[in-house]
Amino acid sequence: MASQTSETKKTPLYEEHLALKAKMVPFGGWMMPVSYEGVLAEHKHVREHVGLFDVSHMGEIRVKGSEATKFLQYVTINDVTKLADGGGQYSAILNEKGGMIDDLIIYKISSDEYFICVNASNSDKDFNWIQKQSKNFQVAVTNESQQWSQIAVQGPKSMAALATIASPEFKNLSYTHIQKASLFGESCLIARTGYTGEWGYEIYIPNSIARKTWAALLKAPDVKAIGLGARDTLRLEACYLLYGNDMNDDVSPLEAGIAWATKLDKGSFIGRDQLINQKESGLKRKMFAFKMSEDGIPRHGMKAFDLKSGEVGEITSGSVLPTVGGAGGMALLAATFKEGDSFLVDIRGAKKHATIVKRPIYQAKAK
Template sequence: MKRTPLYETHRKLKGKLVEFGGWEMPLFYHGVVSEHKAVRENAGLFDICHMGRLSVKGPDAGPFLQGVTVNNVDMLVPGKAQYSLVCNPQGGVKDDIFIYKKGDTDFFICVNASNREKIYQWFLNQKGKFIVEIRDISDQVGMIALQGPKAPRVLEKILGKRFKSLKHAEFYEEEISGVPAMIARTGYTGERGYEFYFPVQFSENLWNLFYETGQDEQLVPVGLGARDTLRLEMGYALYGHELTEEISPLEADLARFVYFGKENFIGKEALSAQNKKGVSRILVGFELKFKNVPRQHCKVFHDDHEIGEVTSGNLTPSVQKGIGMALIQSDFNKPGDEILIGVRDKKIPALIRDKNFYKKK
């Protein structure tokens, strides 16, 4: 298994290390529930160095990315980031990514850890006649996330006020305690937060700086367990669960990120056909009527008829109910309708609902 530059830090903090996407990563430090609540109420610090990072540069960088992703790259201006998806010709999702436009010919891409090599090779294979340089810079660039309502207070003690002008999905470059860094207002928790990209050799320095500065704001280190419950409460997709090469963006209820107005992109023909005809299955949110724990691959029923399966599920700290997402036959996609979730040989009643389970007070 691979280890991030912060592996020894996780050991010192007594993190429970597990395998994730080929990496040895902390599942939790003091507990999933306490870490989850810290991010919702105060602040949390995440090691996300396991994510993949690609550089796409050159005169044709923009047109190239416009062709290999489904969103509208042409809408980006320098300093703006965009959520997008990379699809195969059949319309299935190869990965969901974030594209950061640093300049007209300079883009930075963040991909999922388990898809790093796949997307890098896919981009190289699609290069063709485009004048573009594609590099995997994951081993040269570190990545840390600071998330939670008190994250701005922590960052202000380090940087002053400039970062406060950032809107969602915006970024800029600035030195953090002498370390050149890219500071982005992005995240995977639903809370106010920031992600930082910097030369990998400074990973421990910056982690320690954030960690020590954040103690007055009750900041805690956060593992993968709470990262998952936080994203689930917001209805955010996780690759390998809500997204796979066999699930399209339209089926995953992400049609809003597919721009059909551009001339062409990989998967457009298949997705256009789906868009015209309608999808036969769709991703929905559900809430169990009792405090059972739904899990991925649990079967979903309407009466005695199997209509799909759970993609993600859990009993989460902020919602305190069994919630999840499921890919089901689209005929049964009506908020408020009752379905049944197969949990440990029992069929537990649940209601279909929107996927944004956690509403801020």
Template sequence: MSDLQHTPLYAFHLDHGARMVPFAGWEMPVQYTGILDEHLAVRERAGLFDVSHMGEALISGAGAEAFLDYLLPNKIAGTPIGKGVYSPMCNSTGGVVDDLIAYRLGETEFLLCINASNTQKDLDWIQQQLCGFDCSLEDVSATYAQLALQGPMALAILNAVAGVPEGKELQVRRFRVLETEIASIPCLICGTGYTGEAGVEIYCHHGHARQLAGVILDVGEPMGLTLCGLGARDSLRLEAGLPLYGHELGDDITPTEGCVGWTVKLDKPGDFIGKEALLAERQNGPKRKVIFFTMSDRRIARAGTQVYQGDTLVGEVVSGTQSPVLGCPIGSALVDAQVDVSALEVEIRGKRFPITAKQPPLHL
């Protein structure tokens, strides 16, 4: 794994007994004590994740707002300073190049958080679209470290780490950004996450990452905080019904097909990339749809497993795992839009097993 990149917390992970694996060109912790324990810790108490492998890009200049409204199908114009907007980023056919969060840091400055597996592809794509707009793109991925503090106890731990007096607790609302210091470390605290739980994602300079993680762990561990790896992050997001690029979203999967159609604002002023294709989809209806499901059998339907309605092949599983909360397999599938979701089966090793379509979050 010598050619893999390392986050600023690489030594921290080794010191705390993490099992490291390759992921999107990085060597990352997949687990510490175990995926089941880490998953349940986030659902019941709190977990701390290193997500410093995610990419960050700065869009700045007088035309930044107008450019992002053209680049993304969601509405960016009018977003107040200190607020984030989730959006897919589409190609001309309506497929998803990636999904991201755009945080407005100032009148003419936006910070984009993009997926680690797509960072260079996204940067290249964004650069290609800049022509004619009065703004610039800067890759700031190497500047930032990012920690995700997630779970019912996350905000209590954050306030304990910040040392704020009672009655003056930090209030970080959903998709809001708070610029402050934690343990004398300048941070951007964002009311976002990828677990379906309350919590925050904290950006700091990469040089402060180990100090910040150490302080959060020292203060949070007595309050039930657990270090968590990528394994729990994936099972948590699937239980919550949150899409992942390369699974529920992709270059040939539209936002509507991928269950984030609510982000497409066809009535916003002006043009945006993919608008014509997405407008046609709205008029004619999507050809496919992502569904989430549970299974009563112990076998897990992994990505690529075929989905049938009777003897007709109607799609395939795009994500599958075991739900630690439900104690049964769960998954998502991309299927024909017109199928009867109450009569679907998956084929595993030549045998058919029924799946039960459910609206996420699956664990509630």
């Protein structure tokens, strides 16, 4: 067992992972399973069947009050007025320079209540920021991260797996939507979202029923537990960003390739002026998906060069691409690049050719 500091937290499913002989690693302040039987086998299982992920380390923040909509419109980049009750949207919170504090999903519970899912390692930072911005609004911001466990059920057979424990209403959920559900007599939330590129659900359950829920889902047909290793290769093929790898406080959502979630015309929000300046003066760098055209595996932080060996950016995420084949990832490169262009990745001193491809690198077949 790797050394463990007293600050490393355990999810309510920690013992379940040990029982499944998971390799445990510290991640974002938590001891998490990186793999159970092997990253590649787990990756394949999610693409073909259904995988269970313990994502209880993720943070949950609730914003409630008569000005909840107005407040979130000001503090996030997407347009929350477009959400119907039960709807969800991908969004982000920015600092005053227009850099990303975090990316997140906002679900609208009702006209004065929203439920926000944020990254594990950012949950305190996000909560403090959101709370600080809220003082001139009629809202209450609560950090509920300690109360909730979260399990992701992902893969083409995820509906059948979840149906073994949930009553059938959830089957009507549209993509990104959320609904209340009762599991083992407790109030829960089921959202149709995910981080794998497959059909799937993320369920929010009180800690008290986490082990029961996990064990019941593991008994469903074709279900296996999946670790963070495969979660990373799955999300990379689907080109979902990973905070801390693909973006941080210095990267704007326009640079990160999420302009589609950035509604500059919705009115004032934190960071908007800086984004407008950036857009008007022209983006210097942009996120691209790429595949290696040669041997070698790109990794986060490796430098990228043009074919004349001028430095043009860096790899933000890289790995083997188990479903697509070969290796590739995402890179923050000079904005002058376009799909089909070649560049070079410095893999420990050897410059290897890569080609920019369309995002996402992998797309599930329509159901």
